[in-house]
Amino acid sequence: MGIIDFVTVEAADAAAAETFYATAFDVVGDRVRVRASQEPSTGFRGFTLSLIVSRPADADSLVDSARHAGATVLKPASKSLWGYGGAVQAPDGTVWTVASSTKKNSGPATRGIDAIVLQLGVTDVAATRTFYVDHGLTVAKSYGSRYVELDTGRVTLALNKRGAVAKNAGVSPDGAGSHRLTIGGDAGTFNDPDGFVWEAPAG
Secondary structure (H helix, E strand, C coil): CEEEEEEEEEEHHHHHHHHHHHCCCCCCCCCCEEEECCCCEEEEECCEEEEEEHHHHHHHHHHHHHHCCCCEEEEEEEEECEEEEEEECCCCCCEEEEEEEECCCCCCCCCCCCCCEEEEEEEHHHHHHHEEEEECCEEEEEECCCCEEEEECCEEEEEEEEHHHEEEEEEEEEEEEECEEEEEECCEEEEEECCCCCCCCCC
């Protein structure tokens, strides 16, 4: 069926990364996990993790708490054509965006997270879409060779051009080495065309 149970962020200092994610976003342990890795990685890692929230106040609160916990603000939270949001880079190097499709607050911040989206920056969106469909994933939205969203349950998987993902996050697309990310789900154990690693959860 192609469900993503969780994603694992790999960090040189796993304990520090867990503390950051618990403090900044309160996401550790369920859909986001952390483990130690010393694999070389420089620059942009080819993906972003996005927190989808209900209102701008929630985006402001999460970006602010990430900054206070040690993140670098890449894009301050602000209005845009599509809604409201910003981007930060965690101390371990992972790039996160926080976004709301609403530009106006309907109430105070609750810090509730409506969805987590893993957006992969890929070389060929159409070819990677076909790869994932062949591995049992279902397409939820598709805009030709520009953007694809897959129905993957607990963590939504989106495919976009690497340059577009980096631009949206406010970083250079240049990077090399490990993605420092593992995707845990029922699609099996494999590497996709851009080297993103999937593994079947134990048990």
